[in-house]
Amino acid sequence: xxxxxxxxxxxxxxxxxxxxxxxxxxxxxxxxxxxxxxxxxxxxxxxxxxxxxxxxxxxxxxxxxxxxxxxxxxxxxxxxxxxxxxxxxxxxxx
Numbered sequence: 001x002x003x004x005x006x007x008x009x010x011x012x013x014x015x016x017x018x019x020x021x022x023x024x025x026x027x028x029x030x031x032x033x034x035x036x037x038x039x040x041x042x043x044x045x046x047x048x049x050x051x052x053x054x055x056x057x058x059x060x061x062x063x064x065x066x067x068x069x070x071x072x073x074x075x076x077x078x079x080x081x082x083x084x085x086x087x088x089x090x091x092x093x094x
Contacts, residue, residue, distance in 0.1 A: 004028045004029070004030075008025050008028050011025060011049055012025075014049070015044075015049035015050055016049065016050030017050070018050040018053070019067045019068075020042075020043050020044025020047075020050070020067065021044055021049075021050060023037035023038070023040045023041035023044065024040075024042075024044045024049075026041070027041045039062050039066065042062060043055065043062065043066045043067060046060075047068050052068070053068060054069075055068035056069075
């Protein structure tokens with residue numbers, strides 16, 4: 001059993017089935033991911049395989065796109081590509 005296969009088995013057995021799990025497993029299988037799937041998979045892995053549901057790591061470059069970021073979810077409806085850029089510029093000034 002390869003390391004990836006063992007990790008997949010562990011995730012299926014012990015990981016929480018939340019957003020990003022399928023994308024991370026797909027990544028471990030060597031399959032092609034969309035940008036959205038790659039972000040969700042990264043966040044799933046970073047959040048302890050679904051153990052945590054709120055991300056407070058606003059220094060992460062993927063934070064504005066994360067499904068786990070509470071700040072992002074609260075204002076997701078107002079963000080657009082230019083909105084994210086202006087939000088990040090504002091955060092850098094604060």
